[in-house]
Amino acid sequence: MTLEATVRIKRDGFTLDVSLSVPAGETLAVLGPNGAGKTTLLRALAGLDEMEGRVVLDGTVLEDTSRRVHVPAEHRRAGLVFQDHVLFPHLTALENIAFGLRAQRRPHATSVARKWLDDAGLGDRADSMPKSLSGGQAQRVALLRALATEPKLLLLDEPLAALDVSVRAEVRRELTRQLSSFRGVRVLVTHDPLEAMALADRLVVLERGSVVQTGTPDEVTARPRSRFVADLAGVNLLRGRAHGDRVALSGDASLAAVDAGTGDVFAVIHPRAVALYRARPDGTPRNVWRGEVEGVDLQGDRVRVRVNGPVPLVAEVTRGAMQELGLSVGAGVWLVVKATEVSVYPA
């Protein structure tokens, strides 16, 4: 069982254009900033929005606009979990879960629904109205409601984003547990890298409607191909043209690296590899630039220093070093990066 989808949707300002192939038993996370088109994609897969392209689930064509095939949402067997539970406010937790079972004319809807609640440890909330459930409980019931109908495709739209940090762990545990025992195809949409890393086997990074990168979470963070991924991995991402041991960056700046190759490349520099000095240092490092401190973020006993200059970089130093160097916004500083600390890969 797999999901094969090619989805194109015109939106204000950009066109969503995504191709996905997800085998059953794998959780695919579509990761991207707000407004990248993630929810639009999910709604199209669910059959709720108009789209162009083709969606095939487990050999069944759900959508094929070139042949005018459109299976309506209610016949797709695609369970949908919203950001904020969207439990029916006029039904109890139990009846919310039984709703889908009744709609699909399954026998013993009430007792099946009760078993789902009991198994999740929520049996005592069966007769509660959604209003009186806590945020975490409501989202867990919403997840059970989607799973109870045994969909072939489970679509999760930022399932943890609307929750308080204090209950997020509780729901994430439930989600991990349920996802691992769910046999269908799982697609998760999120703007939160932690959520994606915790739940996904594979990532698709979406920006302005286009896929910028795919791979396992490790692959994606090791070799970011966009500013968004670089920021979430916490590394500096530069783009330029390589020629031998040098990478020509925008402007007149250039970067020394080992075996940079040729052609368009990305270069990644970890903030810990960026050293800061008050005066121009002597010695071997070949990457030396002058810059001005633009911002200082304290993170525990480490400090992330944003430096603007010909090559804008983030450096990570200790608090002691920050005081010694007198780093404050507007201060002049020298940046040094060893060529061996620059990781270069083709763009």
Next chain:
Amino acid sequence: MKRARIPPAIAVLAGLGLLLFLLPLAGLIVRAPWGQALGQLTDPTTTTALGLSIFCSVTATAIALVLGIPLAMILARTRGTTRNVLRALTTLPMVLPPVVGGVALLLAFGRHGLVGSLPYRWFGLQIPFTTAAAVMAETFVAMPFLVIAVEAGLRSLDHRYEEAARSLGAGYWRVFTRVTLPLLRPAIFSGAVLCWARALGEFGATITFAGNFPGRTQTVPIAVYIGLESNNPDAAITLSLILLVVSVAILVGMRDRWLGAL
């Protein structure tokens, strides 16, 4: 911030406005023939008018529910010019003088009317001056209240509930009856009560289109008017009191809903 004091002139005018509401009520209550009220209540003219009024207003509300909810659904879906035209058409009876509504109904459904001539020619059926005409007149005048309330409810409805239901496998009618209607219940309820109250008090369109036939078209408001005209003020006042009590009951029972929704 301390607000500016209200000038005496404004307070006096406001007081006069309030008196205009209050004095007629006081008149009705003070001059009511309390001693004979029970006798009036069991008078056949009164009970017949009351029974007819309840039948007509409840039937009109039921028809308004059956026709008005679908109309509100169409209204809530449309945009732009279509919506403005539809909206103007459905709300016109709210601002149209009821007498004009009665004349218009007569010209459409009367014996020589636009549509009314057909059943007369075919079956000898005539609509005006029947109980059906009274129900139609009340529906014509009162249905807009329901349509407006339900449309407002639909527009503020979170459609993701319906989408969630669809993704769980529910088809159109199941979504409509198990999700949309229950979620709209407050709007439908307050719209229906407003609609019923308006139908109960309907006078102008009814007397024009349905006339004044005791037991057939003489509803309470018409009986009140006829009672005063024919020197039987006690019956008129008693019936007026009944309508007043009903109105106050609705106002008290619905005040949270109305203040919230309208």
